[in-house]
Amino acid sequence: MKVDKIGRLAAGALALTLVASCTTERSGTAMIQGGGADGGGGQAAASAGKFGTLDSPCGPGDAKGATDQGVTDDAITVGYGDDRGFASAPGLSKEMGDAVSAMIAWCNEQGGINGREIKGNQYDAAYTQSAQVMQEACKQDFMLVGQGFAMDEAAEQHRVACKLPTVAGYTVGPNAAMGPMKYEAVPYPVDLMNVGGPVIAGKMFSDFEEKTDLLLSTSPAVTTGTDKVASALKGMGVEPMECGVRLNDAGESSYMPFAQKIKKCGAGYLWSSDSPDPGQFNLLESVQRAGADPKYLFEATWYSTKVSEWNKGGAGDGIHVGMIFQPFENADKVPAVEQYVDLVEKNDGKVALLGMQATSAFLLWATAAQECGSDLTRQCVINELSKTHEWTGGGLHAPTDPGANKPAECGLMVKLTGNEWKQISPKEIGEFDCGEEFVVETDPKTWGAELNDDRISKKFLTDDVIKPQTS
Structure with a gap:
């Protein structure tokens, strides 16, 4: 991994x-x-x-x-x-x-x-x-x-x-x-999971529900994250297109066949739980060469100078990142x-x-x-x-x-153009979009832990742990 x-x-x-x-x-x-x-x-x-x-x-x-x-x-x-x-x-x-x-x-x-x-x-x-x-x-x-x-x-x-x-x-x-x-x-x-990125994308793009797909991976770690996102999207009424793009975690000899599959499928929005690495960059460059023009909805790992410096050819101009942190540009x-x-x-x-x-x-x-x-x-x-x-x-x-132990019910969206990141939603710089819909319950099958009634993991729990005293 x-x-x-x-x-x-x-x-x-x-x-x-x-x-x-x-x-x-x-x-x-x-x-x-x-x-x-x-x-x-x-x-x-x-x-x-x-x-x-x-x-x-x-x-x-x-x-x-x-x-x-x-x-x-x-x-x-x-x-x-x-x-x-x-x-x-x-x-x-x-x-x-x-x-x-x-x-x-x-x-x-x-x-x-x-x-x-x-x-x-x-x-x-x-x-x-x-x-x-x-x-x-x-x-x-x-x-x-x-x-x-x-x-x-x-x-x-x-x-x-x-x-x-x-x-x-x-x-x-x-x-x-x-x-x-x-x-x-x-x-x-x-x-519980913050789904600010998809929520904001749904507000920004009228065809988001019908034209969204998930980029898959052979990595177990990435698959776990993707499965949670897929479950959350379905709960929001977004049914992934299932274009069938699954990338080898160790890299591919050519990314053009995957790019052509994306173009043929007609995906307008692509979500990835993967991190920016040479393989991901090769995929986006291949998508650009294939003549497809999807918007990318990526996690905050993509908000980095590593990505903006790579984007000299504009293959990453469609990258949108949902965040709960204020970007450095603000x-x-x-x-x-x-x-x-x-x-x-x-x-x-x-x-x-x-x-x-x-x-x-x-x-x-x-x-x-x-x-x-x-x-x-x-x-x-x-x-x-x-x-x-x-x-x-x-x-x-x-x-x-x-x-x-609950996440933020808010988010903002930044977009990469050339080598510059900029907040695009909400339009007021420094502000967040917020609402109860920004947090969803996840499928217990994805938890990886058994919780008690206080939402505490049972695995290592002992009777003498320090618990909050309310009085």
């Missing part, structure tokens, strides 16, 4: 393709970030009192007490990280660790959380070492914050067993996505996006959508931790997180419901 496809699914079907600054040498799989005024490599405290529309949760205070693992009078130690050391895909999801590193520095420059400095253990799970990383985190961290490990399913039993809560940057495995003591700023649960209208870019670039990090996702996760955690004051315990933070039912990361993305 291609790792970029795993990384795409890891972001929950609406994420982007897959060097945090540290003050010490690498130690095992963790790097220790001091996080003081110089801990972020000279990070400037941009808009210290706010992050976008969000009042900063960071600042001075007099919090005291060794209230839980990783908490002292003076510091809070959290874990975070990515898979950047994976040999087959160097730098995998490094934008996530880069973002949290920058946010720790930003927060500490304001005084930390209620006066406690944030210290970060930055982990490199390198794709295959997530279980090892989790066992390290279990011994030393207060919580995990903003991390993205593609093989988190392998680590989930260790996380649950040691009762380590997480505000994840993303989750991949179904049991991790629905696990206990797990919150996400941008949830992608297995039982930075002049959305202060949170501009602030994220500035903070990460000043920290010499990588800027990408997954980085914004990790940033939002950090802010969600910090906001909950700040509410706990001196009584900073895992139980208190979970209580606060469970009460958070509208979250935008200061304007980075559409409103989500982290407390109930």
